[in-house]
Amino acid sequence: MIENFDKEKCLDIYRLLKMSRRFEQKTLELGGQGEILGSLHVGVGQEAVHVGIALALKDGDITFRTHRDSGQMVAEGIDPKYLFAELMGKINGYCMGLGGSMHLPGISGVLGVNAPMASGAALAFKLRNEKRVAVGQYGDGASNLGPLHESMNMAAIWKLPVVFICENNGYAVTTSIKYSSLLENLSDRGKAWGIPGETVDGMDVMAVYKAASRLIERARSGEGPAILECKTYRYEDHSKSTANLVLSYRSKDEIAEWMKKDAIAGWAGKLLDEKICTKADLDKIDELVEKTIEEAVEFARNSPLPEPEDAFKHMYATEIKGIPQKGW
Numbered sequence: 672m673i674e675n676f677d678k679e680k681c682l683d684i685y686r687l688l689k690m691s692r693r694f695e696q697k698t699l700e701l702g703g704q705g706e707i708l709g710s711l712h713v714g715v716g717q718e719a720v721h722v723g724i725a726l727a728l729k730d731g732d733i734t735f736r737t738h739r740d741s742g743q744m745v746a747e748g749i750d751p752k753y754l755f756a757e758l759m760g761k762i763n764g765y766c767m768g769l770g771g772s773m774h775l776p777g778i779s780g781v782l783g784v785n786a787p788m789a790s791g792a793a794l795a796f797k798l799r800n801e802k803r804v805a806v807g808q809y810g811d812g813a814s815n816l817g818p819l820h821e822s823m824n825m826a827a828i829w830k831l832p833v834v835f836i837c838e839n840n841g842y843a844v845t846t847s848i849k850y851s852s853l854l855e856n857l858s859d860r861g862k863a864w865g866i867p868g869e870t871v872d873g874m875d876v877m878a879v880y881k882a883a884s885r886l887i888e889r890a891r892s893g894e895g896p897a898i899l900e901c902k903t904y905r906y907e908d909h910s911k912s913t914a915n916l917v918l919s920y921r922s923k924d925e926i927a928e929w930m931k932k933d934a935i936a937g938w939a940g941k942l943l944d945e946k947i948c949t950k951a952d953l954d955k956i957d958e959l960v961e962k963t964i965e966e967a968v969e970f971a972r973n974s975p976l977p978e979p980e981d982a983f984k985h986m987y988a989t990e991i992k993g994i995p996q997k998g999w
């Protein structure tokens with residue numbers, strides 16, 4: 672038993688961490704082979720944040736994720752086969768293949784909009800008297816954008832049921848947080864709006880889960896918003912298209928230091944040290960994860976591509992003068 676989790680749940684947390692990582696690593700592999708076109712922003716290394724948030728959300732809650740959170744969708748229980756299909760541009764994808772990685776459901780490619788959108792959702796919950804909570808996720812880079820601060824102030828004065836979760840992975844593309852904020856902890860910004868702010872070890876799934884669920888339940892009980900900063904790290908580069916920058920702005924030693932705190936190895940070690948499970952239990956989960964990922968990729972590979980004219984579906988303007996809609 673760790674916290675209130677029995678052996679089965681502890682192993683399931685291991686499975687979610689693994690699924691989240693293997694899903695994202697697989698997307699990079701498929702991208703490298705030309706099976707996924709366009710860019711990808713993976714959160715490999717940030718799994719403790721993704722799984723911790725997924726565990727803390729309750730049915731009916733809503734989260735607005737960042738461009739780096741597709742692994743979190745898998746941890747939330749979203750079927751990876753439809754995610755792979757979307758990333759490969761196939762009609763069985765969650766957005767019928769028309770969205771791609773930056774437009775997965777609940778993910779925005781526009782920085783700084785998640786806090787406003789989460790605050791808007793929280794306002795709707797409050798007006799409808801629903802006991803639901805909204806979460807707005809954002810990176811350290813996005814934390815400096817104006818709309819985020821405006822919406823945090825409004826959420827504070829209206830005591831909205833929203834929690835702002837900062838995934839501080841230390842960099843915005845190549846810019847270190849050291850150059851973009853004088854604060855040691857970005858959660859201190861809560862003081863400006865009169866709301867609580869906490870910082871946790873974002874490589875520790877239990878630390879994220881405990882703080883996120885406490886603040887989410889606090890918001891649900893009508894006490895208003897809070898900021899949770901998770902200090903974490905991305906192992907891969909900013910995106911598939913910037914992979915050539917790998918070591919131009921950070922050192923190999925820095926990456927190695929963070930990898931020592933790896934969330935998956937840390938959780939597995941804890942389960943073994945506390946004799947909650949055996950190595951064989953973990954190996955079995957690893958096998959299951961690989962099988963699930965492979966089957967999901969096969970499903971996506973075998974799914975059809977949309978027709979060219981499908982590009983004009985699901986748009987506000989369906990007829991565009993001068994642009995042929997058929998037969999090109």
Ligand SMILES: Cc1ncc(C[n+]2csc(CCOP(=O)(O)OP(=O)(O)O)c2C)c(N)n1
Pocket residue numbers: 737738739780781782783809810811812813814840842843844909
């Ligand atoms: C409004 C806006 N400005 C710029 C960009 C380009 N952009 C995409 S990701 C990124 C860096 C984001 O850094 P951070 O918020 O720390 O998130 P991370 O990528 O580290 O997860 C930038 C500048 C964008 N998508 N939206």
Ligand SMILES: [Mg+2]
Pocket residue numbers: 810811812838839840841842843844
């Ligand atoms: Mg960042």
